[in-house]
Amino acid sequence: MVPKGGPTYNALTKQGYDIVGSHSGVKLCRWTKSALRGRGSCYKFSFYGIKSHLCMETTPSLSCSNKCVFCWRHGTNPVGTTWRWKVDPPEAIFAGVVDGHYRKIKMLKGVPGIRADRFAEAFRIRHCALSLVGEPIFYPFINEFLGMLHKSRISSFLVCNAQHPDELARLGPVTQLYVSIDASNKESLRKIDRPLHRDFWERFNRCLDILREKRNSHRTVFRLTLVKGFNIADEVRGYADLVEKALPCFVEIKGVTYCGTATTSKAGLTMSNVPFYEEVVEFVDALNGELATRGLGYGIAAEHAHSCCVLIASEKFKDGKGRWHTRIDYGKFFELVEGGKPFGPLDYVGEETPEWATWGNGGFDPADERVWRKGKNKKPLPEAEGCGDIGPPETDTMLVVVEVES
16 A cells, blocks of 8 residues: 555655554654643543543554545545555554554654653553544454554544445444544535545445444544535534434534645645634534534533634533533443443443533643743743653664644
């Protein structure tokens, strides 16, 4: 899929990927770097209790069956509708991505601002986001790979693009299962996702039917990425129809992040397509109102304004006192997986969503420091202290890191 030294390999490694084997990859998320500096974790901490410096972002399949206009990966990853490549064993992929992640963490040793305590903690992965690039469920041994994560007490969030219904139906236990819902109708989906399958709309709807079937055995999530001019105007009722069809546990609504490349410009995406947070909030209010009129039992639970993301949740995740419990009891999840008996999303509901993360409170962890893009409160970064000799062995490579906060 990605031969070493080829143009795809070179393009992805230039973007910061470690290519593992012939078709997998791992990369440090910018939120991991932010959390290591004490500048905040991503929305997954606010909503679900996942600290970004303990999270590994990876994929066992760099190939995808869509060419989305908003893809952060610059259109450089392979595409295809069927698996036609050599298959690497899951054991090799697991070992490779873990090693690649730790090596990238090790490279941050001595970088100004890195907190010594979090640097030390980062060498024990606690979560895996299978959302890096490509389509994770495309990999033929995805269930075996997930099993290795869970056996190592690493939770899993898997994101798929609603184009592989057979693989979705075969999927085993996942801590949280996402389906990208990028449009509410066929023409809008064709325009924004640019799918390669001719029967993409039929595949999309079949995936929603499967998600409805899985809602009693998986924590299911609709992921809506809002792109102005593509999938916002006059689509609220259509999105509500899709929610009513699949009845996911959660609906995450997020404004698109513009990656600023020529690839996206050719696809018709510019900064004018990025919604302001106020516009995302307006959309969420409208969608929540539409769901309420249908009596579907949803409400706005939490937000992370820093990443322009809001969470609508089923009221099944609200206790008798009206408090939201969107977080996950990860220890309980692993016990249930190891027990081998059927279980559902309500069996591993975690503690109460912290007040600072609930709707109307912004969602930024008060234990961290918010650094504004314009530098309103930016201070000189302190030198990293006492990172010590933690992590993988030293190399002879000297690294210079120059990073711009976004």
